Amino acid sequence: MKQLVVYSSQSGNTKKLAEFIFSRLAEDKEIKSVAEAPDPSGYDVVAVGFWLKAGQPDPDSREYLKKCANVGKLFLFATHGSAADSDCATIGMNRARELAAGAHIVGCFGCPGEVSAKVLESAANKDPQPVWLKDAPAAKGHPNSDDFYKLAEVLTEAGLIEKRLPPEKGMFV
Numbered sequence: 001m002k003q004l005v006v007y008s009s010q011s012g013n014t015k016k017l018a019e020f021i022f023s024r025l026a027e028d029k030e031i032k033s034v035a036e037a038p039d040p041s042g043y044d045v046v047a048v049g050f051w052l053k054a055g056q057p058d059p060d061s062r063e064y065l066k067k068c069a070n071v072g073k074l075f076l077f078a079t080h081g082s083a084a085d086s087d088c089a090t091i092g093m094n095r096a097r098e099l100a101a102g103a104h105i106v107g108c109f110g111c112p113g114e115v116s117a118k119v120l121e122s123a124a125n126k127d128p129q130p131v132w133l134k135d136a137p138a139a140k141g142h143p144n145s146d147d148f149y150k151l152a153e154v155l156t157e158a159g160l161i162e163k164r165l166p167p168e169k170g171m172f173v
């Protein structure tokens with residue numbers, strides 16, 4: 001089974017999730033940044049990771065997701081300044097689903113990703129301020145061990161990793 005992990009990451013949060021997923025997949029796997037990612041059609045499983053920008057997947061990921069319409073098993077993962085259970089996060093993930101319409105989506109996972117002080121300051125100076133800004137301070141330190149634990153659970157439910165593989169909580173501190 002050929003497996004590909006593709007990620008877009010400006011400040012490293014989404015890359016951490018990508019590397020975690022890659023580390024947990026069984027053999028016959030590749031990991032690529034979205035800039036160097038191959039045509040997804042040659043793979044049985046493709047996991048695409050993006051960060052939210054202006055309420056939707058970042059532009060590079062949007063382009064790649066459009067190429068994923070024929071993927072047999074697509075897993076979506078994301079980081080964002082907004083809270084995991086927020087409307088912003090849900091809308092962003094739904095947008096990714098729309099972009100990849102036609103693919104068989106086996107699972108998706110999103111979690112907060114730390115926002116730099118510089119980005120926070122620039123967002124705070126906008127008028128109106130973006131809705132995700134109120135959640136962003138709580139994203140500090142994410143993704144953290146709890147996020148990785150949940151990600152392992154979702155990967156298991158999606159059938160992409162073995163049941164025995166999810167780690168004990170705290171393993172990724």
Ligand SMILES: Cc1cc2nc3c(=O)[nH]c(=O)nc-3n(C[C@H](O)[C@H](O)[C@H](O)COP(=O)(O)O)c2cc1C
Nearest residue numbers: 009010011012013014051054055079080081082113
């Ligand atoms: C220009 C910019 C726009 C952003 N827009 C959003 C947004 O609309 N919604 C959100 O939840 N987070 C937003 N964020 C926060 C990032 O999605 C978050 O920090 C993410 O974890 C960054 O991922 P990365 O480290 O992989 O680049 C934005 C960040 C930047 C720099």
